[in-house]
Amino acid sequence: MKLHFSVTHSVCGLSSPSGPRVCIVGGGPAGFYTAQQLLKARRDAVVDIYERLPVIILRSRSGLRLVTNVINTFTQTAQHERCSFHGNVNVGKDVTIDELQQAYHTKPQHNTEGNRSMGIPGEDLAGVFSAKDFVGWYNGLPSNKEPRPDLSCETALVLGQGNVALDVARILLDTDITQNALEALAGSKVRRVLIVGQRGPLQIACTIKELREMVNLPNTRADMLPADFEGIAEALKGKNIKSKRFIHLNTTLIDEKAEKCWGFRFFRSPVEILAGADGKRAAGIRLALNKLEGSGESACACACACSDPTGQLEDVDCGLIISSIGYKSIPIDPAVPFDPQKAIVPNEMGRVQDTAGLYCSGWVKRGPTGVIATTMNDSFDTACVLIQDMEAGKLDVSANKPGAQAITALRQTRGVRTVLFSQWEKINAEEEKRGRSLGKPREKLLDVNQMLKIA
Numbered sequence: 129m130k131l132h133f134s135v136t137h138s139v140c141g142l143s144s145p146s147g148p149r150v151c152i153v154g155g156g157p158a159g160f161y162t163a164q165q166l167l168k169a170r171r172d173a174v175v176d177i178y179e180r181l182p183v184i185i186l187r188s189r190s191g192l193r194l195v196t197n198v199i200n201t202f203t204q205t206a207q208h209e210r211c212s213f214h215g216n217v218n219v220g221k222d223v224t225i226d227e228l229q230q231a232y233h234t235k236p237q238h239n240t241e242g243n244r245s246m247g248i249p250g251e252d253l254a255g256v257f258s259a260k261d262f263v264g265w266y267n268g269l270p271s272n273k274e275p276r277p278d279l280s281c282e283t284a285l286v287l288g289q290g291n292v293a294l295d296v297a298r299i300l301l302d303t304d305i306t307q308n309a310l311e312a313l314a315g316s317k318v319r320r321v322l323i324v325g326q327r328g329p330l331q332i333a334c335t336i337k338e339l340r341e342m343v344n345l346p347n348t349r350a351d352m353l354p355a356d357f358e359g360i361a362e363a364l365k366g367k368n369i370k371s372k373r374f375i376h377l378n379t380t381l382i383d384e385k386a387e388k389c390w391g392f393r394f395f396r397s398p399v400e401i402l403a404g405a406d407g408k409r410a411a412g413i414r415l416a417l418n419k420l421e422g423s424g425e426s427a428c429a430c431a432c433a434c435s436d437p438t439g440q441l442e443d444v445d446c447g448l449i450i451s452s453i454g455y456k457s458i459p460i461d462p463a464v465p466f467d468p469q470k471a472i473v474p475n476e477m478g479r480v481q482d483t484a485g486l487y488c489s490g491w492v493k494r495g496p497t498g499v500i501a502t503t504m505n506d507s508f509d510t511a512c513v514l515i516q517d518m519e520a521g522k523l524d525v526s527a528n529k530p531g532a533q534a535i536t537a538l539r540q541t542r543g544v545r546t547v548l549f550s551q552w553e554k555i556n557a558e559e560e561k562r563g564r565s566l567g568k569p570r571e572k573l574l575d576v577n578q579m580l581k582i583a
């Protein structure tokens with residue numbers, strides 16, 4: 129998503145003399161889509177968007193790539209006369225939840241994204257990255273400048289077979305990213321990327337478009353294990369176009385002369401990251417071979433691996449391991465309802481459970497799934513529910529609260545500098561200028577202080 133982005137955000141109603149005001153925490157796709165719908169549906173609504181980074185939208189934290197028309201829509205929203213973007217405001221640190229609650233009438237809640245842990249020994253070794261950190265590194269997120277991945281190994285292994293895993297694999301083999309990451313990748317010795325899944329081709333998590341991009345990657349060839357595809361053709365008769373492509377994939381070698389290769393490895397779960405001679409750096413991974421329980425897309429590897437493991441283990445040499453097994457939201461305020469099992473804020477159609485005036489959309493509402501259109505629809509739904517509640521009198525918008533004015537005063541006394549949209553445009557222009565000199569659309573700035581200086 130990631131919504132990247134922080135697809136996690138919340139909104140809260142606020143009254144003002146001119147009409148309801150809404151505070152949105154999180155300046156990613158979910159936040160912008162919610163704002164867009166609110167501004168459209170309530171001609172008197174005023175919306176303030178608070179974002180931890182000094183930048184917006186172009187920095188998808190989940191790796192979601194935003195197409196130009198999506199970016200244009202967000203830009204129009206940010207420039208709307210009733211909308212303000214306040215970047216560089218870390219809710220929970222620069223401004224507390226209570227302060228926002230006082231200013232905005234209700235308690236806003238902000239979640240941030242974390243990594244799903246693999247829960248296996250060796251996870252902390254050097255050379256093991258979460259996809260979130262790796263994507264953050266090549267996307268130029270200031271918080272992921274370090275550690276830089278060491279790309280001196282020949283084989284890299286990505287755990288998980290979702291769209292993020294494919295993005296990561298593609299970047300390792302062919303790339304269009306920050307100069308910093310480009311330089312590291314230019315010197316990369318990675319020639320082979322294995323994308324490992326716990327289930328089979330029928331259950332693969334990535335979508336066709338992303339798979340096609342992988343297949344069409346220049347100068348690479350696919351390297352599959354025919355055994356992984358045994359019995360699939362029969363199982364597929366009359367079904368599932370997505371998986372049929374894998375049959376095709378299995379029989380198509382893309383470019384036999386290509387120096388680099390990638391391949392899916394199915395029916396394998398991580399058991400342990402194996403350290404090299406120094407005991408500090410990852411040198412391989414131990415995988416358990418799974419059998420599936422059940423059939424079709426819902427077949428399960430976990431239960432089978434636990435209750436009836438095949439007992440077969442396989443060690444793979446690889447110096448870089450990226451765990452791309454999904455994102456999860458993390459609560460930043462224990463006072464806000466949070467379901468740690470599902471890593472979502474318990475809600476009913478975006479209304480946060482037992483917390484009047486607090487709403488959520490994006491991954492914190494439904495979990496870390498879906499493409500950008502899913503996030504758009506989901507955010508529009510939350511905005512509609514919020515407006516319905518205002519109009520039905522369920523959300524009190526009669527009291528007069530200071531809103532952004534109070535927050536601005538607070539952060540000024542604390543020396544926290546906000547980056548407004550017009551200032552972000554300066555950062556954007558500088559990034560584009562730097563990009564032009566390198567023959568790229570943009571060269572992202574990695575240092576927050578530098579961004580603030582330019583803003």
Ligand code: NAP
Binds near residue numbers: 291292398
């Ligand atoms: P995802 O689609 O949920 O894929 C997660 C992968 O991790 C699956 O292959 C899953 O296997 C595997 N996995 C989960 N737990 C595991 C474990 N304990 N051990 C081994 N493997 C495990 O997540 P994602 O790739 O992070 O993507 C998140 C969402 O963003 C998705 O909806 C995706 O489509 C979207 N996205 C879209 C784009 C795009 O539109 N271009 C780009 C990036 C992301 P099982 O299926 O067997 O559980």
